[in-house]
């Protein structure tokens with residue numbers, strides 16, 4: 001097992017088809033992660049873009065700042081609403 005960095009690089013090789021999946025258990029885990037985590041996130045973003053709701057805060061309906069979307073492309077709330085949401089949840 002390598003570091004997270006190695007895994008990220010390995011994932012890149014697999015999704016771009018540069019490395020065969022074979023029977024390597026690490027590769028299989030990476031593929032599963034790809035299908036269960038990365039792909040659904042990409043699809044959710046694509047669907048929001050199609051519906052025209054991408055980048056709109058689900059709580060206050062204000063646009064989410066571009067800088068926030070850049071670091072968290074799947075963000076559903078602006079920073080203010082996200083903070084309020086997290087505070088509510090920890091109560």
Ligand SMILES: [Zn+2]
Pocket residue numbers: 057058059060061062077078079080081082
């Ligand atoms: Zn908001």
